[in-house]
Amino acid sequence: MTSSTLPNISEMICRLAQLSELSNGITRQFLSSEHREANALVCRWMEMAGMRAHQDAIGNIIGRYEGLETDLPAVMIGSHLDTVVNAGKFDGILGVVVAIHCISALYKEKKRYRFPIEVIGFADEEGTRFQSTYLGSKAVAGTFDFTSLGRRDVNGTSMQDALLSFGLEPDKIKNAARKPKDISAYIEIHIEQGPVLEEQGIPAGIVTEITGAVRFQVTVTGTAGHAGTVPIHLRNDALVSACECVLMVEEIARKHPKTVGTVGQITVTAGASNVIPGETVFTIDLRAADNEIRHKVEHELISEMQRLCQKRQTKISLKKVHEAPSVTCSPRIINQLQNAFTKSKHKPYCLPSGAGHDAAAMADLTDVGMIFIRCKEGVSHNPAESVSEPDIQSGLDILLEFLNAYD
Numbered sequence: 001m002t003s004s005t006l007p008n009i010s011e012m013i014c015r016l017a018q019l020s021e022l023s024n025g026i027t028r029q030f031l032s033s034e035h036r037e038a039n040a041l042v043c044r045w046m047e048m049a050g051m052r053a054h055q056d057a058i059g060n061i062i063g064r065y066e067g068l069e070t071d072l073p074a075v076m077i078g079s080h081l082d083t084v085v086n087a088g089k090f091d092g093i094l095g096v097v098v099a100i101h102c103i104s105a106l107y108k109e110k111k112r113y114r115f116p117i118e119v120i121g122f123a124d125e126e127g128t129r130f131q132s133t134y135l136g137s138k139a140v141a142g143t144f145d146f147t148s149l150g151r152r153d154v155n156g157t158s159m160q161d162a163l164l165s166f167g168l169e170p171d172k173i174k175n176a177a178r179k180p181k182d183i184s185a186y187i188e189i190h191i192e193q194g195p196v197l198e199e200q201g202i203p204a205g206i207v208t209e210i211t212g213a214v215r216f217q218v219t220v221t222g223t224a225g226h227a228g229t230v231p232i233h234l235r236n237d238a239l240v241s242a243c244e245c246v247l248m249v250e251e252i253a254r255k256h257p258k259t260v261g262t263v264g265q266i267t268v269t270a271g272a273s274n275v276i277p278g279e280t281v282f283t284i285d286l287r288a289a290d291n292e293i294r295h296k297v298e299h300e301l302i303s304e305m306q307r308l309c310q311k312r313q314t315k316i317s318l319k320k321v322h323e324a325p326s327v328t329c330s331p332r333i334i335n336q337l338q339n340a341f342t343k344s345k346h347k348p349y350c351l352p353s354g355a356g357h358d359a360a361a362m363a364d365l366t367d368v369g370m371i372f373i374r375c376k377e378g379v380s381h382n383p384a385e386s387v388s389e390p391d392i393q394s395g396l397d398i399l400l401e402f403l404n405a406y407d
């Protein structure tokens, strides 16, 4: 690699993977010095690919490739540059580097469309540092919550102070917001983070919607007692009752299409091997592609769990701790993506996204669309994350076909 040649996609991914706060795996949080280095590197690549690049007021890095008509709204493409703790090297990053290579290909051919194209590397999507997600894309969409500036990281540093020491001015974050008339669409390439495309045997898919999610903390209360003296038929075992509820989460999710339910944590309060559980606390994460279906499933699940607990004479109480509505990708963009898939000889396979993405926040500003790329065994948020070079090339080909026919 010479200093004036844009590295290839795999080289770029490896270079970014080296910018990590921790030596095992990849950890690059919002406003860290590694974030600063990543922005500098991506900025340089954007310029090498023929773009004018700048960093906005929240720390997003944006490159612009002018169109023949500069006053037309831009098509924005990209993803995020931050990572979770001990991440893989493709989540987010892939969407940014493929977008840069897409522009580089146009620049090499001296090809410009009527509309401008902007490539964006969002500063924060994962919310790892301040436990608040989509900070970069919300700033661009104009929905940034300024009360989050008071949030503190594990070291007690506020977001306000972290922005200042990064060299950004928190009260200028509003300047990062774009106007709907200036952006006609946001397109994101992202690894699937699930096993569906691999199961289908295809390299890429079109996202139809980003599923909504609701999370509960559930407490089941029974009667604690001696494990040796209370006969089975006289017990109100909170854990056994909770276990029936856990099975019900699976049963109900299985019954409804495009719905998933997960119990990821379960605790017996003051549990001991010789004590009948008196209280069990567990979590439910319920997701569905459609808000109406999710509400229906949620009500059905709650009433079934109440029925199960009543039968065992235990008490159940639920606390909703999180709720995010689903976001539908633009039918106009889905249609154009289908054409781009077909033109580049790929099956236009559609699937919902079970994970959240910047596109969900960008939907408040503009029409959004997403292309998923197959990843090995669906593994993500893990150093074992893996995407093949031919699959990445498929994503690039599809994106170029999409832009070529975009209107």
Ligand SMILES: [Zn+2]
Residues within 6 Å of the ligand: 080, 091, 092, 125, 190
């Ligand atoms: Zn991601």
